[in-house]
Amino acid sequence: MTYDVIALTRRTPDPQAIIAGMRAAGDELRVRQTANGAVIQLCDDQGRPLVSLETPVLVQVPGEIDRLLGPGYGDRLGLPVWWIEARAPSGRPEAEALARRFAAELARRLDGLVWPATAQEQP
Template structure:
């Protein structure tokens, strides 16, 4: 099962914020993009997939984050949703996904939610 983490950002994370977050995840990680699906993947130098993140999506419906995640913390409105997944059972991949998300939330404001 994957480890899922969501950055719920007050401001839209631009390219600079995304690049800084990728560096925070691990400066040594290799980048692959899947443009048609708006996905960015980071790989360990040994070829292991560390995380996959989607492009930011604007959530404008009040209460939608609470409905989808059951999340009761104070969520900005509207909010930019950036979802990231790491392979399950890989603590190094989970840590990279957490660092990426924390960097986005720090830069763009907001909070994060995760499956654990």
């Protein structure tokens, strides 16, 4: 199982924002590509993946965000919106925190929000 965190952003995720998100997750992490470059992994010193970052996807279909994440999220940003997913192994709190820091930095830089939201951010 994985712990999934999604950054939904109004602005296009550019390389500078992705790198800033990776640095926010942890400067000490190693980076490698998998799936023919479609996934970037942030790894520990032994090369074990801590967070997998998937290629951003542009969502333009009305109702799709609410269908995937639950009512209330789609209305908060409107369309189109970029979906950027970070996955961490379940049961590894440090990896889950890294994924959340990555997503939070993207949301901050690119005018967005993070799912799942913290209690104070619920729609």
